[in-house]
Amino acid sequence: MLNSTKITDLPVVRGRYSENAPLGVKGWFRCGGAAEILFKPEDQDDLQHFLQNCPSQTPVHIFGALSNTIIRDGGLKGVTIRLGRQFADIKVEGDLITAGALALDANVANIAAEHALGGLEFLSGIPGTIGGALKMNAGCYGVETKDVLVEATLLSRNGRLITVTPQELEMTYRHTNIDQDIVLSATFKGIPESSEFVKARIAEIKTRREESQPIREKTGGSTFANPSVDDLTAAGLPEETKVWKLIDSVGGRGLMVGGAQMNEKHCNFMINTGNATSADLENLGEEIRARVLEKHGITLRWEIRRMGESL
Ligand SMILES: Cc1cc2nc3c(=O)[nH]c(=O)nc-3n(C[C@H](O)[C@H](O)[C@H](O)COP(=O)(O)OP(=O)(O)OC[C@H]3O[C@@H](n4cnc5c(N)ncnc54)[C@H](O)[C@@H]3O)c2cc1C
Numbered sequence: 001m002l003n004s005t006k007i008t009d010l011p012v013v014r015g016r017y018s019e020n021a022p023l024g025v026k027g028w029f030r031c032g033g034a035a036e037i038l039f040k041p042e043d044q045d046d047l048q049h050f051l052q053n054c055p056s057q058t059p060v061h062i063f064g065a066l067s068n069t070i071i072r073d074g075g076l077k078g079v080t081i082r083l084g085r086q087f088a089d090i091k092v093e094g095d096l097i098t099a100g101a102l103a104l105d106a107n108v109a110n111i112a113a114e115h116a117l118g119g120l121e122f123l124s125g126i127p128g129t130i131g132g133a134l135k136m137n138a139g140c141y142g143v144e145t146k147d148v149l150v151e152a153t154l155l156s157r158n159g160r161l162i163t164v165t166p167q168e169l170e171m172t173y174r175h176t177n178i179d180q181d182i183v184l185s186a187t188f189k190g191i192p193e194s195s196e197f198v199k200a201r202i203a204e205i206k207t208r209r210e211e212s213q214p215i216r217e218k219t220g221g222s223t224f225a226n227p228s229v230d231d232l233t234a235a236g237l238p239e240e241t242k243v244w245k246l247i248d249s250v251g252g253r254g255l256m257v258g259g260a261q262m263n264e265k266h267c268n269f270m271i272n273t274g275n276a277t278s279a280d281l282e283n284l285g286e287e288i289r290a291r292v293l294e295k296h297g298i299t300l301r302w303e304i305r306r307m308g309e310s311l
Contacts, residue, residue, distance in 0.1 A: 004077055005036055005037055005058055005059075005077065005078050005079060007019065009058070010037070010039075010050075010055075010058070010079065011049065011050055011052075011053035011054060013039070013041065013042070013046050013049065013050050014041075014042040014043075014046045015039060015040050015041040015042040015046045015047075015050075016039070016040045017037055017038070017039050017079075018037070018038045019036070019038075020034045020035075020036065020075075021034055021035045021037075021038035021080075022034055022035075023035040023063075023066075023071050023075065023076060023080060024066075024070070024071030024072075024075075024278060024308075026066060027063075027065075027067070027069055027070075027071060027220075028065070028067045028127070028218060028219060028220055029066075029070055029218050029219070029220055029276070029278070029281060030218045030272055031073075031218075031272055031276055031277055031278050031281070032070060032071030032073055032278040032308065033071055033073050033074050033075025033076065033278070033311075034075040034076075035061075035075065035076050035079075035080035036075060036076060036077050036078060036079070036080075037078070037079045037080070038079075038080050038082055039079050039080070039081050039082070040081075040082050040084055041081065041083070041084070044086075044087075044184060047081070047083075047155065047182070048155055048159045048161070050159075051155055051156070051157060051158060051159035051182070052158060052159030054079065056158070058079060059077055059078025059079070060078060060079050060080075060081065060157060060180070061076060061078065061079070061080045061081065061307065062080070062083070062131065062182050063080065063082070063132070064101065064102060064128050064129030064130075064131045064132035065104070065127060065128045065129050065132060067126075067128040067220060068128060068132060068136055068138075068220055068221055068303070068305055069220065069304065069305045069306075069307060070220065070278050070282060070304055070305070070306045070307070071307055071308050072278045072279070072282070072306065072309055072310050072311075073277050073278045073279055073308075073309075073310065074308060074309030074310055074311045075308055075309060076307055076308040076309070077308075077309065081182065083100075083101060083102040083131070084102070085102070086100075087102040087103075087184070087185075088100045088101075088102040088103045088104075088107075088129075089103070090103050090107060090111050092111065092112070092115045092117070095117060095189055095190050095191070095192055096150065096187055096188070096189055096190075097111065097112055097117065097120070097187065097188045097190055098185055098186070098188075099130045099185060099186055099188070100130065100184070100185050101129060101130050101131035101134075101182070101183045101184055101185060101186075102129050102131065103129060103130045104127075104128075104129055104130075105123035105126045105127070105128055105129065105130065105133050105138070106123065106124045106126075106127070108120060108123050108188070109122075109123040109124035109202055110124065110202070112188075112190050112198065113195055113199045113202055114195065115195075116192060116193060116194060116195040116198065117190025117191065117192060117193065117198065118190060118191045118192075118193035118197065118198045118201070119143075119147075119148050119188075119189070119191040120148055120188060120190055121198060121201045121202050121205060122139060122140050122141055122142075122143040122205070123138075123145075124202045124205050124206065125141070125205045125208075125209050126138045126139075126221075127215070127221075130183070130185070130186050131182075131183040133145045133186075134149070134152055134169070134176065134178065134183045134186055135176060136174055136175075136176075137172065137174055137175060137176050138174075139174075141205065144171070144173070146166045146169075146171035148188045148189060149166045149169075149171075149186060149187070149188055150165075150166075150187045150189050151163055151164060151165055151166075151186070151187050152164055152169070152183055152184075152185065152186040152187070153183075153184045153185045153186075154181040154182060154183055154184060155182045155184055156180070156181050157180035157181065161184075162181070174225050174303055212265070213265070213269060214263045214265050214266060214271060217263065217269075217271040217272075218271055218272035218276075219263070219269050219270060219271045219272075220269075220270065220304045221269065221303070221304070222243070222268050222269065222303045222304075223262075223269065223270045223285055223288075223302070223303060223304055224243045224247075224268060224285075224288075224300040224301060224302060225243065225300075225301045225302075225303045226242055226243045227241070227243060227246070227298050227300065227301075231298050231299075232298070234297070235296045235298050242268075243268050243300065244266065244267050244268040246292045246295075246296060246298065246300070247262060247267045247288055247292070248267055249295065249296075250288065250291035250292055250294075250295050251291070252267055252288045252291065253267035254267075255284065255288070256273070256284070257283045257287060258275075258276055258277060258279075258280030258284075259272060259273050259276030259277070259280050260272060260273070260276040260281040260283075260284040261273050261284070262284065270284060270285060270304070278306075278308075279310060279311065282306055285302060285304070288300070
């Protein structure tokens with residue numbers, strides 16, 4: 001990878017920088033290139049100091065569990081922030097749950113259940129972190145992150161601490177306006193309920209997902225977002241048509257490019273069957289998009305984030 005950012009150009013920090021650090025292979029897809037520079041901040045103050053003093057032209061990225069991201073094979077230029085365990089605390093006060101950006105969604109759901117708080121069970125089915133859930137407005141079974149979010153604390157690209165509401169984040173289906181900002185933590189509101197009921201719903205979600213999704217594969221969840229009602233209507237399709245039906249209708253189920261395949265069980269899930277490159281995954285997705293555009297006149301929107309340089 002062509003080096004364009006050097007550690008010597010970056011602020012002196014208490015945390016750790018490493019060069020050419022494996023990144024894509026740490027994600028759910030287990031493929032893709034390295035981070036030009038990886039920064040592991042010591043704590044929130046260290047991260048803030050870094051952002052306040054990092055040259056504005058240096059690209060800065062952040063990830064959680066990389067369960068929704070393809071890192072391209074040529075790696076990611078600039079600095080990639082990797083949060084540590086100190087950003088994964090979960091606190092409960094009354095019916096409010098505050099979780100650090102690196103807390104796993106499933107842990108938040110489980111701790112809510114322990115405290116007899118319902119409404120957050122959907123998080124148990126999403127294998128990412130709270131930072132990723134906010135950025136993506138993650139959701140399942142009819143509930144989205146925005147429905148339970150009270151407020152979030154972010155650091156802007158230049159290190160300013162901000163508290164925002166879901167409205168200010170303009171959260172819509174798998175979308176928010178978070179771009180350069182870094183999520184530090186989020187507060188959710190639960191609904192007081194019997195702990196047993198909440199735990200039973202979490203168990204139900206687990207069973208449902210094991211039956212319908214390839215959750216033990218190298219995957220990134222739904223590849224494409226469901227099309228809008230306007231797009232479906234314009235294409236003369238019923239407004240409840242899900243994206244998997246469109247993929248199925250163009251022969252996408254099981255389709256392979258190199259080591260990448262649209263899953264047989266859930267054809268909107270793309271998987272690395274073993275030796276896929278990130279280019280295989282992306283080319284497979286683009287092949288599906290081209291076929292759906294040709295047949296239905298609908299341009300599918302990638303839900304999986306694709307970042308970095310192609311080889
Ligand atoms: C088996 C499987 C099932 C899935 N099922 C669902 C589902 O039902 N519903 C659903 O919505 N998603 C689902 N996903 C996708 C994924 O888990 C979610 O999008 C999740 O919210 C991503 O979180 P992450 O921490 O892995 O984010 P990453 O993939 O690490 O990052 C995703 C985006 O979030 C940004 N981001 C991450 N952390 C921060 C932060 N601290 N501050 C600012 N930005 C940040 C990244 O920059 C990137 O743009 C599934 C994925 C898999 C593998």
